[in-house]
Amino acid sequence: MPSLKLDPIDRKILAELQGDGRMTNVELSRRVGISAPPCLRRVRTLEETGLIKGYHADVNARELGFEVQVFAMVSLKSQAEVDLSAFETLARGWPLVRECHMLNGEIDFILKCASPDLSTFQTFLTEDLTAADNVASVKTSLVIRNAKDEPGVPFEILEARAAAEEE
Amino acid sequence: MPSLKLDPIDRKILAELQGDGRMTNVELSRRVGISAPPCLRRVRTLEETGLIKGYHADVNARELGFEVQVFAMVSLKSQAEVDLSAFETLARGWPLVRECHMLNGEIDFILKCASPDLSTFQTFLTEDLTAADNVASVKTSLVIRNAKDEPGVPFEILEARAAAEEE
């Protein structure tokens, strides 16, 4: 239980702001059932403790001209910590790479990439990714379509656990 | 070029709101260099045309008690459209599954999952995912750590393209 103290109102605030991060504070306070000032104080605390890391507009990548989404599975030659870190630093510097997660198993990293078109991605793939130091192999898979794309976490499960805990 | 009309100011608005979705409209208008009313009109238009799909608070999953993040690679027995759709409907109904992308290649779907602990995930894995109709095989990889986790798209690339187009 990592959460120092999260009462039902805090969880509701997080769930509401995850669903609509631009909601006004009065609307939020109405939804969670308290008045605006304490609601704002809670939001500030959640931001300061890092439970809320930020707010982002969710843009339509395809409409914006990013037609291609790709997952790249990367295996390295060496898994020594310095080499892992070196690859992560590289990945952070590539704009096409939106996410880079280190995994267990044979695949060392999975990269989620967004690109305007295939040729831009393939230039990146051949000139940057596979050409990088220590990269042993890269397998790529194009995203055909997105069936689900929800940000964040399922608060429903938190609520169920909290309810179960106070029997 | 899917964007009907996106001038540099619209792109700036999108980039700014992707970076901070809770910025006030006056702050946004200041950053993009116009006054507040037209700025708000542009934001509304971007929302109505679906270029902005929504706003979300970015919550700290680990601090919130979701210690486990997993990628699941799913292969189906049948890739007929009805069967693909049926699986997608299933996936949309599982709270632990945050993203479900259909891929090309041998892996039919990749699922990004968030779970409070391993046992919760493994219950889901055995009782729901691998037990589902038409699922041939599931390979899972635990996320050890996140090197990069940026939402949305790299606007830098859009800007570079726009600049290159008007030589």
Place this chain on the structure above:
DNA sequence: CGTGAAACCGTCGCCCC
């Protein structure tokens, strides 16, 4: 797209439990 005005909201201090 900018200006002005009105309504609303974010925010603070204070009082209450």
Place this chain on the structure above:
DNA sequence: GGGGCGACGGTTTCACG
């Protein structure tokens, strides 16, 4: 400790040029 009330300043959002 946290929640509510009231007030000020800033913001949102009109109508209009």
